[in-house]
Structure formats: structure tokens, C-alpha cells
Amino acid sequence: MNQKKIINIIALVVIIVLFAGIIGYLFVTKRSDPTTTQNQINKQSQVSIQSDEIATWKTQRDSTLRYEFLYPPDPLEPSRMEGDTTFVVGYPIKEEYRNDPLIAKSADKTFWITLGYIPQAQLNVMGITYCGAYPNDVPRCESSEIGGVNSMIDWGIAVPFTRITKEGKEVQNMQIKASVWIPHPDGGVVTFELQPVVSESKAVFHKILSTFKFLK
Helix, strand or coil: CHHHHHHHHHHHHHHHHHHHHHHHHHHHHHHCCHHHHHHHHHHHHHHHHHHHHCCCCEEEEECCCCEEEEECCCCECCCCCCCCCCCEEEEECCHHHHHCCCHHHCCCCEEEEEEEEECHHHHCCCCCCHHHHCCCCCCCEEEEEECCEEEEEEEEEEEEEEEECCCCCEEEEEEEEEEEEEECCCCCEEEEEEECCCHHHHHHHHHHHHHCEECC
16 A cells, blocks of 8 residues: 555656646747747837837828828929929938038949839830849848738849049949839839938938828
8 A cells, every 4th residue: 555655656746747847848939939029029129110210200101002101301402493392301421511512413432222113014115124034032122011901122233323532533334233123003103212322322222112092
């Protein structure tokens, strides 16, 4: 009888130890999961950026194509031809450049964002884009959800530009431009272009695109 009691006690102790081990393992695993922790941090950081850094941004709305987005205040005014109403905003790459009286004409000190629209009829006769042909060419081609639709960003379009030297001479050079195509629910694509692509301009561009949405 005593031997039977001893066996029962040993079995009970083994069960308790196993149970405690399982609970401890689950607790430690949950606390040490870097993916879950990092996702929470990223989500919190994203909300903080959106609420703090774009609180004073302006709204650009197109009632005809039914979309809107936010953009930073105090943009530079581009040189325009008479009657040109294209949405174009520019900003100094570094805020200290804003004091330059020729800042708007200094292509190496500013970045510019241009908005456009390509109707479906025009798309039907256009050739395929680079990222349309080579969508897996990363990091040049980036697939991203913008305004609730799958869109494509081409970060690697080489374009010529004119740089003005300190002596006032014009020098031809090359810059990298980005182009974004956002499919419109009714056909065609809304387009954004960024020139040049540098770390400062890319950060602002991403924030602008994150605010883009189609209106119902």
C-alpha cells in the first residue's frame, strides 16, 4: 500500500513538473519573439510619424478624379509657362538651402514632385514600362499598396538635368527620377514623379504617398 502511494506521488510530481515546464516555455517564447515586438514598434512609430509630422500638411484634392493626398507646407514655386496649372511642388534637399535666392533654379539643391494622370485610352497604345517588364528588378522596382490598390514605383529612371555652378555656368549632368503609377478604379493611372531620388526626397515622397486615397 505504501509502495502504491509512493508511485502515485511520483507520478503526480512528474505531471506537475511537465505542466510547469510547458507554461514556462510558452511564456519565454512569447517574450523573446523579436518579430512580434518589432512589428509592434514599427506600427507605433508609423502612427507617431503620421500624427506628428504631417499634422500641418496641406490637402490636394481632385474632385473630377476623386482622390486626395497631403503634402508639406511652404513649397517652392516652379517656373511655369502661362496657363500651366500642373500640380508641381518643390522643396530644398536641406532646409539650409532655402536661403539661396536661386534655390528654385538649383537642380542639385532641390527636389520636385509632379502629379499627373494617364487616361485608359492612352495607356492602351503605350508600350510596357521597365518595371512592367521587369517587376522583380529590386530595389529599382517596388510594388506597394497606395490608396488601397496595388501600385508600382520605379526608383531608377535616369534623366538629364542642368546644374548651375558657383560661377554661374550651366553644366549638363544626370539625375535619378522616380515614377509611381496608381491604377484608378475607373481606368487610367494617377502618376507621381520625384526628381531627384535622394534619401531626403525619398522620405518625404513615401509620406506623401502614404496619405493618398481615392474618394467615394
